[in-house]
Every structure is written in structure tokens, then in C-alpha cells.
Amino acid sequence: MASSDADQAATDRRFMAAALRYSRKHAGLTGTNPAVGTLIVRDDGNGPVIVGRGVTALGGRPHAEAEALADAGEKARGATAYVTLEPCAHHGRTPPCANALVAAGVVRVVGAANDPDPRVAGKGYAILRAAGIEVVERVMADEATDQLAGYLSRSLRMRPQVTLKFALSADGMIGRPGEGQIAITGPISRRQVHLMRAEADVIVVGINTALADDPELTVRLPGLESRSPVRLVLDRQARLSPQGRLARSAEAVAVYLAVGPEADPARKAVLAAMGVKILATDTFEGRIALPELLEDLAAQGMMNVMVEGGAETARNLLADDMVDRIVIFQGPDRLGADGIAAPIDRDHIPAGFRLVREARFGDDTYAEWTRGF
Secondary structure (H helix, E strand, O other): OOHHHHHHHHHHHHHHHHHHHHHHHHOOOOOOOOOOEEEEEEEOOOOEEEEEEEEOOHHHOOOHHHHHHHHHHHHHOOOEEEEEEOOOOOOOOOOOHHHHHHHOOOOEEEEEEOOOOOOOOOHHHHHHHHOOOEEEOOOOHHHHHHHOHHHHHHHHOOOOEEEEEEEEOOOOEEEOOOOOOOOOOOHHHHHHHHHHHHOOOEEEEEHHHHHHHOOOOOOOOOOOHHHOOEEEEEOOOOOOOOOOHHHHOOOOOOEEEEEOOOOOHHHHHHHHHOOOEEEEOOEEOOEEOHHHHHHHHHHOOOOEEEEEEOHHHHHHHHHOOOOOEEEEEEOOOOOOOOOEEOOOOOOOOOOOOEEEEEEEEOOEEEEEEEOOO
């Protein structure tokens, strides 16, 4: 690669990395659309400068490209656009983003992830090329695919991305029977979990965890409280306590209850009156049919599901091959032989998963695995 080509490639990666970081601003807040980032960059002889920024708006509209072009104004003419997902090509009440880039006079578009939506796949780039715009595809594509995994899973697998999150003791336990919530990890790890919640669409727990721990499952980071996702309890018989934190906060932060056909109508009515949304589900072999439930969540536009408990729920999702990402926070202390053993640990990750991240948060360790696409 010639020096000038290498320099351009490095510049493209630098601005795409910035676009990916910017796209996280609205992660989990864009409705049925993915959280996409767009930067408009121009070089008037003194080096490339960002002249427009856009991220998919709250609720999903306008798209990132439209936001960035509006921010750049006339400075978009002759500039380069960095987009974390292929620009859309389908018409609604507003023109496709690919056409908007053409109309704005952008001369070069650098894209990251390809869009599998059949209304878009390859067509957005084709519109740009037909207009004489230079197109560079798949710059930081792996990073973009990882960040957009929820949207891609909903498009390709017809279900959300499912992340299992565990807090494990040094001896691989997730708690002790009858003791409710136990602080296994330190404050830094707990803040990281709240950040994960802020970027999720749904947090899932089983009814046993909901009853034993009486959790809130909200985001409690300063300034991010409004980003608490839907809280979903797998509760075949509608046993959720009306006196618990989840039911009592349902009017403030959405609570869904996935129930089976045998759930008591009176209990459902009490919870529904408190603001809990009742989801009727299929059951299979005495438990909620998880593949069908995940399909229903995807049909509502949900893309990222974070599973926080408990062991039985995790085992069932693993058995149904519904897990895409595994995150383990491990603390330094042991809980002992009377603890509740985790269904998996760092030494027993299912086949097909690859380690993508490791870190240390104070005395805790962090590791993340994904099986990708």
C-alpha cells in the first residue's frame, strides 16, 4: 500500500472510530431503528475537520445521516461522510439517506457495517456509486457489527441479541440460598453493569430471582436514570409480588410479565392494575417457550436483551441455543460450598464463543465472549 493510501486508511479508521463512539449516545433509545452514527468531514487544506455530527434520533427518526447533514449545512458539499451502517435506500415520507447524501454534494462515503435489511442491502451503496460518489465499505466492520449486534440479530435471526451477565465469586458462585442479593463484586463493576443496562432494551430475570432478591433492575448512574430499559420477569404462574419493587415501580419504569396459560387471572388483574404489562406466552415442558418469547420481543422492535438472573433462566437459554454474548464479572472473595453454582464459568464457556474483551475493575475481573454472526 502506497504511503498516501496508508495515510487515508488510517484517517478513515480514526474518523470511523469516532463515529462508532458517537453512535453510542443514543444506544437503546432509538426504537425499532439501530443507533447509527454519522460524521461529515472535510479538508480545506489544513487537514480533515468534522463539520457535521449525527446520531439516530430518540425514537428512531430522523436517521443519523439526516442529522449530520443538517448540522454540516453547506459544508457537506465536497466532504466525506462516515457512516457506521450502510445508508438506507427505501422510500417513506422522507427520501432515503443515500439520496440525501447525494443531494448534499458529499463526494465520498466511508461505511462500516453492511445492512442485511433486504430494502437496503447493497442498494444504499449502489445509489451513491451511481451518482459518482466514491464508496469505501467495511472500515472497522467487525467493531461496527459488534456494536450493532442487536439490530443484526433481529434482522438475521428474527430475535434480539441475548446477553447473559453473571457476577461470580472467586469459587464460581452467584449467591447463597435464602440470602437474597449478595454483593459479590465491587462498586466499579456495579457501575459497569448499570451502563450495560442503559444500552439494553430489556432486562430479563426469572421469577425465582425476582422473589428472592426483590431487585429494582433500573439504571442508577447519575444523569442516566431515564435510560432504564423494560424489566421483564419470566413468571409462568404470575407469582410476582404486588408488594415488590418491580410491581410498585411499574408506572415509572415499564415491567413486563411473561405468563403461561395457567396463570391465575386474579393475580394478573392485580398486577395489571399496578401498570405491569402482561405478556401471554406459550409453554413447553413446564416452562415458558423462550424462542417464541424472543420472537415476540423482536416483533416489538426490541434488539438487545440482557439476562441478569437466575441460574435456571440462564441454563434454559443456553439449552435453547438462544445466547449470543456472555459477560462475567468475577469478585475476589469465595462464597463457599453452600453457594449457588453458576451454570457456566470462565473455564467452561460453550463451544463457538470467542473471547473479545478482558479488563480489571479494582479487585474484580471482567471477561466477555460472543459468537458473532
